[in-house]
Amino acid sequence: MIKELLNFSVSQDLFNKRDELLLAFSGGKDSVCLFHLLLSSQTKFAIAHCNFKLRGKESDEDLKFAKQLAKKHKVKAYTKSFKTEAYAAKHKISIQEAARDLRYNWFEEIRKKNNYAFIATAHHKNDNAETVLFNLTKGSGLKGLHGILPKRDKIIRPLLFANRNQIEQYINEHQLDFREDSSNATDKYSRNAIRQNVIPQLEKINSEAIEAINKTTEIVREAEALNAFAMQQLEKKWVKIVGSEKYITIPLLKKSTFGKSFLYHFLSPYGFNSAQVDDIFKAMQNEKLSSQFLTKSYRIIKARKQLIVSPINNNDAAVALINKGERLAQLGLTQLKIKAYKKEKYSLDPNVKICGVDANQLEYPLTLRYWKKGDYLYPLGMNNKKKKVSDLFSDKKLNQLEKERIPILLSGEKIVWVVGLRMDERFKVKTQTKSVAQFRICNLGKTQ
Numbered sequence: 421m422i423k424e425l426l427n428f429s430v431s432q433d434l435f436n437k438r439d440e441l442l443l444a445f446s447g448g449k450d451s452v453c454l455f456h457l458l459l460s461s462q463t464k465f466a467i468a469h470c471n472f473k474l475r476g477k478e479s480d481e482d483l484k485f486a487k488q489l490a491k492k493h494k495v496k497a498y499t500k501s502f503k504t505e506a507y508a509a510k511h512k513i514s515i516q517e518a519a520r521d522l523r524y525n526w527f528e529e530i531r532k533k534n535n536y537a538f539i540a541t542a543h544h545k546n547d548n549a550e551t552v553l554f555n556l557t558k559g560s561g562l563k564g565l566h567g568i569l570p571k572r573d574k575i576i577r578p579l580l581f582a583n584r585n586q587i588e589q590y591i592n593e594h595q596l597d598f599r600e601d602s603s604n605a606t607d608k609y610s611r612n613a614i615r616q617n618v619i620p621q622l623e624k625i626n627s628e629a630i631e632a633i634n635k636t637t638e639i640v641r642e643a644e645a646l647n648a649f650a651m652q653q654l655e656k657k658w659v660k661i662v663g664s665e666k667y668i669t670i671p672l673l674k675k676s677t678f679g680k681s682f683l684y685h686f687l688s689p690y691g692f693n694s695a696q697v698d699d700i701f702k703a704m705q706n707e708k709l710s711s712q713f714l715t716k717s718y719r720i721i722k723a724r725k726q727l728i729v730s731p732i733n734n735n736d737a738a739v740a741l742i743n744k745g746e747r748l749a750q751l752g753l754t755q756l757k758i759k760a761y762k763k764e765k766y767s768l769d770p771n772v773k774i775c776g777v778d779a780n781q782l783e784y785p786l787t788l789r790y791w792k793k794g795d796y797l798y799p800l801g802m803n804n805k806k807k808k809v810s811d812l813f814s815d816k817k818l819n820q821l822e823k824e825r826i827p828i829l830l831s832g833e834k835i836v837w838v839v840g841l842r843m844d845e846r847f848k849v850k851t852q853t854k855s856v857a858q859f860r861i862c863n864l865g866k867t868q
Contacts, residue, residue, distance in 0.1 A: 421582065421590050425457050428581040432570040435578070439537035440464040442498075442530060444523065447482045447599035450542035452489075453587045454579050456596060458540070459493055465540070466496035468530055470523045472504040474515065475602060482599050489597075498530050524575075531574060538576045543568050545583040549633040550614050557610075559694060561684065562644050567637035583630055651685045658682070665821070666729040670704050673727075683727075690729060691715030700727065712820055723819035730821055742786040751788045751827045754839065755862040766856040768849065773861040775829075775837045777847040782857060787830040791823060797835040798845040809838055816841065829859065 429435055443458065445451045445467035458465050469486035471479050483499055490497035508518035527539045548567040555564030570580050579587070591598060603612075622629040654676075660667040668686070673679035684697045692700075696713055703711045703722050713720040714732070721728040742749045742758070749756045760779065768776060795809040813823045829837040837843045840861055849856055 421453075421586065422457055422461050424581050425578055426461060428570075429578055432580075434571055434576045435463070435538055435540075437463070440466070440535075441538050441540045441576075442527060442534075442536040443467045444527060444539060444541045445469050445486055445497075446542075446601070447485045447489075448542075448601055449587055449591050449598045450544060450547075450579065452596055452598040453582075453590050454540065454542040455489070455495075456594065457578075457590075459495070466498065466534075466536065468498040468527055468539075469500075470519070470526065471499065471501040472519050472522070473501055474504055474519075478602060482601075485597075485599050500526055528574070538574050540576050540578055542579050543577045544579045544587060545581075545630055545634045546615070546619075548580060548637060549619065549630045550611050552633055552637060553614050553618060554610055561688075561694065562640065562647065563688070565637065565640045566644055567634070567640075569641075647685070651682060654682050655686065659686070664731055668727040668729070670707075670722075670725050670727060673701075674704060687720070687729070690718040692718075692720070710819060721820040723821075726819075728819070728821050738790060740788040742784070742788060744784040749786075749788050751790070752825065754825075754827050756788065756827075756829070756839070757860045757862055759858045759860070761856040761858060763849070763853050763856055766849070766858070772840055774858060775839075775843045775860075776849055776856050776858045777836055777843065778849055778853045779855040779857040780853070781831070781847050782836070783832045786836070788827050789830070791826065791828055791838075795828065795835065797838065797842065799842045800845050800848055802845065804845055809835070812838060812842060 435441060441458065441463060443451065443455060443465050445455060447469070455467065467486065467490055469483060471483045473479055475482075483501075486499065487497055489495075502519075502522045504515060504518050504522060507522060508515050511518065511521075513521075524539075530536070531539055552565055552567045558564065568577060568580065570577050590596075619629065626632060658669050658672050660669075668683075673683060676682070680697060680701050683701065684692075684694060687697060687700075692713065692715055696715075700713055700720060700722065703709060703713075704727070707724055709722070710724075711722045713722070717732055719730055719732050721730065738751060740749050740751045742756075747758050749758065761776075766776060791809050791813075793810070796806055797809065797812075798804050799807050799812070809828070810823075813826075818826075826841065827839045828835055829839060831847070834846060835844050836847050837859065839859075
């Protein structure tokens with residue numbers, strides 16, 4: 421198996437003789453096998469063992485075994501105990517997810533601090549097959565069917581060339597001691613259920629089911645690479661990037677026979693799942709309908725002919741105060757230049773990017789913030805008729821993103837100016853006005 425390990429490492433570009441590895445070591449058959457293979461191949465490595473405190477004395481014995489094995493073979497050992505159940509409760513995740521987060525975060529911390537080239541795990545062909553079947557039940561698409569990758573960032577799986585039978589044979593031939601995890605005997609966990617109940621049934625149909633699934637993952641990876649290339653070409657035609665936003669052209673998506681496939685491929689890195697993509701695609705069929713779809717960090721705004729992918733920002737907390745005498749104010753990408761005039765030296769400018777108001781009507785500090793539900797004003801030229809800002813936006817046919825980016829200037833609780841759109845009648849320059857405050861929009865530092 422040593423020769424197979426080294427050949428697999430070369431073929432998958434995993435590591436070379438100069439690299440020092442950090443082996444994720446549980447003490448079970450798989451990690452013990454990889455420990456001795458690395459030792460026999462004269463690969464430089466250390467081990468890292470996690471005690472998740474989930475199996476009482478058994479977990480403590482695993483820790484003791486890891487330390488003794490490392491000491492016997494003069495291999496450096498890192499060990500750590502975790503309060504896994506408390507972590508899972510705090511973050512509202514499963515025990516398995518908690519253990520994964522804790523161990524991989526800790527492994528990476530050790531790797532960086534001690535300059536190990538890679539973190540090596542003892543995943544093998546059976547683990548890969550179980551992962552594919554598990555992902556298949558979740559409907560995870562092409563990405564889920566590529567299985568466990570031999571190399572991902574700083575994590576390598578040098579044992580993926582071997583199946584469970586080969587590992588057990590190696591353990592028996594070399595009479596190696598190992599620890600048995602009692603939790604593997606139960607099928608209450610999904611992966612254990614697949615291992616104990618599903619795979620044996622598949623092997624009745626095809627005794628080489630594990631090999632067949634692993635071969636399929638190789639084909640899927642090739643197809644995935646080809647698909648990624650095709651999607652990159654479509655992205656150049658269908659997606660326009662403006663700042664932190666991505667604009668996807670809806671008519672092109674609807675016209676294509678694989679528009680939904682492209683949409684899933686493009687949106688999945690932003691946290692959108694297949695069910696959301698189905699809903700987005702349905703919403704696209706109604707051009708007049710505006711809608712919004714959310715993940716934890718991103719959202720999609722469906723406008724008339726575009727899907728806008730945008731980071732979620734907390735606009736409610738974005739406020740700028742303007743004190744009397746200040747000459748510049750900024751909120752987001754919008755800057756306002758402020759200038760004072762004597763009434764007789766000021767002439768009204770019809771430019772929508774300029775607003776001149778009766779300075780004596782202003783109550784400082786002024787507030788510059790974004791629109792909130794319920795905001796209203798008395799638009800200039802409407803004979804003191806009240807109008808909701810939301811209705812003003814609708815008249816202008818603005819999409820959600822555009823609405824959220826228009827600042828509103830307030831004096832106390834009164835709107836002075838919906839910036840760039842409409843000022844309020846109550847602040848207009850009158851015959852008796854003595855001084856004027858002018859606000860001029862400057863975007864990205866450029867006067868407009």
